[in-house]
Amino acid sequence: MTGGQAPAPHPGARHSARGAVAVMYRLTAGHRPAIAVATVFSVGASALGLAQPLLAQKIVDASGHGRALWPLLALLAALFLAEAATSALGRFLLERMGERVVRGLRLSLVSRLLRLEMREMGRHRSADLISRVTADTTLLREAVAQSLVDLVTGAAVATGAVVMMVLIDPLLLGLVILTVAVAAAIVASLLTGIRTAAERMQAAVGEIAADLERALGALPMVRTHCAEEREERCIGSRVEGSYEAGVRTAKLASVMSPVVEVAVQGSFLLVLVIGGMRVGRSDSLGDVVAFLLYASYLVVPLSSVFRTIGQIQRGMGAYQRVDEVLHLPVEPAGPGFAQEAPGETGECRKPASPSPSPAVPEPGEEPAPVLALSDVWFGYGPDRPVLRGVSLTVPHHRMVALVGRSGAGKSTVFSLVSRFYEPDGGAVLFDGRKASSMGRRECRSRVAVVDQSTHVVHGSLWDNITYGAPDASLPEVEEAVDRANLRPVVDRLPGGLACVLGERGGALSAGERQRVALARALLGEPSLLLLDEPTSHLDALNEAALSQVMQDITKRCAVLVIAHRLSTVQNADHIYVLDAGRVIASGRHDELLVRSDTYRELARAQSLRVSGAEGDAAAPSPVN
């Protein structure tokens, strides 16, 4: 498997040993030449090892007959060295192959996770998904890299030993095989239990990560509610779950070990007793010595093969979790959104021309609006529509506002415009073109979003501002900083733009984070800026300043803004009032004060100018 490609699905091959072999086979696709070369080295090393008992036999017999020993001893030393060198090379090749397999899996996982459908993302806990990329693949690496080494070398040595033992004493070999077969039957019965326990343990590890992330992500809330003990108990129960599954695995594995040891010692004992009785008849102590050495060559690798199979079962438990992610649905690769293999994509950047021009209108013809929603229906679940036939337009260089009570569906409109979700009915249009006929990347390249969560990530202020345009020049960044009213923050921070912000932008206030997000959005030169609650973290002075910033921004792009505070959008060119997923009124501020009860209520609740509005209603003035 090459990096970035997920292995093909393997339904039904989940729990059986055959399934595990099939998974290992699939995982190592693309690495077979390396495995073949490594196997040749391992077999070569085994052959060199297998020749040593023969030589030992000769040395014992030669000393018995008083012949010179040093040439044989020198040959034995040379065999030792050659065996060590070839076996090291074979082992290295196999381990490197294992690392490559895991690298490919990790790249596939990362690639998939970054492109998961938003709905799917909502169904999983992010820390659990992360643990599949880190903890589960680490367990899998041990299974693939280490186990394959032991399996290949062990099987090669055991096969060679069997051949040599057949030649020396088939009866003794039969006895050894009998004891090993009994051990194998017992080990096989333990494997399913080991795998199930390993799956449980890995799932518990994922839950620990997810719960810990939840608690650390909301640490101030945990502290202010004195919930440390409660969180500790909750996470502690996950730790217990992982401990119990680990202990169960250990129990099963510890039963396996004595079984294998008894088989090894039993074989030796049998060989010693029966071989000793036969020495008198065969008249060769050398034969018994050689046979004993071969027996050790057979049972030692076989015991490691048994252990390895246990390890592979544990790895398969982890693979199950990895495999689930590899088959989660990702966003469809529409036109212009090719799903390049990881490594080929580089950073996700806006295209060179981030604000594609709208189709050139005929002379005298109005250009199509930057954004239009036409009778859009949408629900997060099948039974509950959140948007019910929403239609709205955002013309070029205008500021349009969405207002309405909490839960009316305003942010959902943004999610559809960002194409996190597709409408169930109706259409979203960019510059007159249906979004569904365009790739997601093309749609998103037209839009910049500053939402309520105002994402600021660990890194410098510069990194955060240039996140969407990593090649931006200093003057461009400076301009975005000024336009977003961020200059005082840059001047205050030590190192200015180079200042490293803590995780989630902890070094900044909420209002400052919002302005960083705005600077980032402006740097991308979008044709449409989506602002969700832009004033939610601002004081009155900064709110007034931002209103001015928004007016200025419309010189360069259109703005669609969501605001609870109507003071921010009083000057909007057009306002849509959303209620329970429907547009119930639209117009300018003064018009809506007259025409819309809901708008008037919202305004009254915020003590905005309402008096007299009922009397001086102006004619509606749609902006397009």
Ligand SMILES: Nc1ncnc2c1ncn2[C@@H]1O[C@H](COP(=O)(O)OP(=O)(O)OP(=O)(O)O)[C@@H](O)[C@H]1O
């Ligand atoms: N990811 C989601 N999954 C399921 N339901 C959701 C999801 N996001 C929002 N909703 C539901 O959709 C409805 C509209 O939510 P939305 O966030 O669009 O409202 P809003 O008008 O932006 O509210 P607010 O002003 O409080 O931000 C709400 O009832 C909300 O519970």
